[in-house]
Amino acid sequence: MKYPALILAASALALAGPALADGDVEAGKVVFKKCMVCHSDVAGQNKIGPSLYGVVGRPSASIANYSYSNGMKAFGKTWDEPTLLNYLIAPMKTVQGTKMSFVGLADEKDRVNVVAYLKTLK
Numbered sequence: 001m002k003y004p005a006l007i008l009a010a011s012a013l014a015l016a017g018p019a020l021a022d023g024d025v026e027a028g029k030v031v032f033k034k035c036m037v038c039h040s041d042v043a044g045q046n047k048i049g050p051s052l053y054g055v056v057g058r059p060s061a062s063i064a065n066y067s068y069s070n071g072m073k074a075f076g077k078t079w080d081e082p083t084l085l086n087y088l089i090a091p092m093k094t095v096q097g098t099k100m101s102f103v104g105l106a107d108e109k110d111r112v113n114v115v116a117y118l119k120t121l122k
Contacts, residue, residue: 023116031110032117038100041121049100053121055079071097084115 032041038049045051050066060075061068075095077083087094088111090104105111 023112025116028113028117031114056119069097069099071095085111
């Protein structure tokens with residue numbers, strides 16, 4: 001076999017899933033309208049929930065002028081892409097005692113698109 005490394009690399013690419021950064025920002029902005037009942041995408045504009053402007057890369061429960069639940073204070077994570085994608089499946093199960101009563105986004109594509117949109121908020 002002349003090209004085993006090439007065949008191995010091609011196989012790995014074929015089996016790889018979508019990159020976390022993949023997502024449709026415009027579709028995510030549309031899905032985010034569900035979030036806007038409680039969250040803002042404007043810096044410093046908290047609603048029932050904290051502003052999600054700059055959330056990607058931010059430590060959980062870290063906005064000084066927002067009153068977080070004890071569950072969210074204890075969560076102790078950074079809102080990176082994997083954490084957000086997991087959280088958005090079922091927020092109340094992921095963070096026990098959160099004030100967020102949203103059931104989550106069942107569709108993986110919606111979650112990926114929302115995270116893609118959130119990444120633009122900086």
